[in-house]
Amino acid sequence: MNIYLSTEVKQAAIALGSNLGDSYNTLESALTALNHTLGINVLSRSHWYKTSPIGPTQPDYLNGCAILEIQLSPQLLLETLLEIEQKFGRIRLERWGPRTLDLDLLLYDNLIIETPALQIPHPRLTERAFVLVPLAEIAPTWIEPIRGKAIAELLKDVDCSGVNLYSPA
Ligand SMILES: Nc1ncnc2c1ncn2[C@@H]1O[C@H](COP(=O)(O)OP(=O)(O)OP(=O)(O)O)[C@@H](O)[C@H]1O
Numbered sequence: 422m423n424i425y426l427s428t429e430v431k432q433a434a435i436a437l438g439s440n441l442g443d444s445y446n447t448l449e450s451a452l453t454a455l456n457h458t459l460g461i462n463v464l465s466r467s468h469w470y471k472t473s474p475i476g477p478t479q480p481d482y483l484n485g486c487a488i489l490e491i492q493l494s495p496q497l498l499l500e501t502l503l504e505i506e507q508k509f510g511r512i513r514l515e516r517w518g519p520r521t522l523d524l525d526l527l528l529y530d531n532l533i534i535e536t537p538a539l540q541i542p543h544p545r546l547t548e549r550a551f552v553l554v555p556l557a558e559i560a561p562t563w564i565e566p567i568r569g570k571a572i573a574e575l576l577k578d579v580d581c582s583g584v585n586l587y588s589p590a
Pocket residue numbers: 499503515516517518523524525526527537538539540541542543544545
């Protein structure tokens with residue numbers, strides 16, 4: 422892939438998830454891979470959380486979020502996330518089913534994008550405690566541009582009972 426670096430540095434928020442294989446190592450390695458990508462700098466990251474699965478019956482997930490400084494367009498950033506998913510052998514058998522690595526682009530600066538291939542903010546961001554809990558840890562004042570509400574405010578509207586801090590053994 423050709424990389425076109427912008428001179429402007431923007432911020433993006435991403436979600437990471439895994440519930441197949443060695444999830445902790447996969448998630449840590451995915452963050453390292455992102456940080457080693459031209460045009461991406463991992464600015465901050467949340468703790469990992471063990472979360473009850475939403476969707477079909479499947480193992481618990483490890484979830485977390487990161488804030489990236491980026492010099493890539495939203496489309497190139499999404500392509501990069503999809504490439505890293507593939508690199509970590511993403512296996513996905515069904516919609517919302519188990520996977521080795523899931524990377525979602527949640528927010529990009531204050532942009533709203535609604536195309537078939539890319540929606541920002543991520544359409545299910547505001548309903549997912551497994552995303553809002555880690556995101557609120559690192560970006561509580563970031564305003565979700567469709568609702569015009571801060572992440573810490575959106576967190577108040579979801580049930581966080583299935584989201585627990587994870588400490589690696
Ligand atoms: N903001 C976004 N972040 C990640 N993928 C997106 C986004 N907007 C659109 N997509 C598209 O959605 C496609 C399918 O995503 P994916 O397979 O991760 O869905 P899912 O994980 O099963 O469900 P969910 O989207 O609810 O997390 C991706 O290939 C990508 O092209």
